Every structure is written in structure tokens, then in C-alpha cells.
Amino acid sequence: MSELINKIVQTAVWPFVIFLFALSALIFIYGLVEFMANADNPEKKEKGKKNIIWGIIGLFIMFSVYGIIQILQSFISSVD
Numbered sequence: 001m002s003e004l005i006n007k008i009v010q011t012a013v014w015p016f017v018i019f020l021f022a023l024s025a026l027i028f029i030y031g032l033v034e035f036m037a038n039a040d041n042p043e044k045k046e047k048g049k050k051n052i053i054w055g056i057i058g059l060f061i062m063f064s065v066y067g068i069i070q071i072l073q074s075f076i077s078s079v080d
Contacts (some may be wrong), residue, residue, distance in 0.1 A: 002073075002076050002079075005073070005076055006073065006077075013069065017069070020062055020065075021059070024057075024058025024059045024061075025055065025059065027051055028051070028052055028056060028058075028059065029055070030051055030055075031048045031050070031054070031055055032052060034048035034051060035048030035049060035052060036048075
């Protein structure tokens with residue numbers, strides 16, 4: 001059972017988690033660039049701040065998902 005779950009996690013879940021992690025990092029970096037490039041425009045600077053915040057939230061969520069998956073995998077492997 002744990003081999004099947006590990007295979008599913010390796011082939012389906014991890015690529016999706018890595019994709020979302022990379023997307024969050026890109027949003028964060030885009031927000032930083034937008035914030036610094038538009039320092040004189042308050043509206044675009046505020047949009048950059050929002051992208052930075054959403055990027056940080058996404059990174060936090062993806063780190064949490066990584067931890068939860070690791071805990072579940074260790075729990076499942078200890079049950080077998």
C-alpha cells in the first residue's frame with residue numbers, strides 16, 4: 001500500500017507542488033520588480049506590494065503542503 005501511495009505522490013503530487021511553488025516564487029519576484037520599477041507611481045507600487053504578499057502567502061502554503069505530505073508519507077509507511 002505504501003509503495004502505491006509513494007508512486008502516486010512521486011508522479012502526480014510532487015510535480016504539481018513544484019509547479020505551484022515555482023509559480024508562487026515568480027509572483028513574488030514579479031511583485032518585487034514591479035514595486036521597485038514603479039517607485040514613483042503609488043498605484044503600481046501598491047499592486048507590486050499585493051503581488052509580493054500573495055507570493056509570500058503562496059510560498060508559505062507550498063512549504064506547509066510539503067511538510068504535510070512528508071508527515072503523511074512517514075505515517076503511512078509506519079502503519080504498513
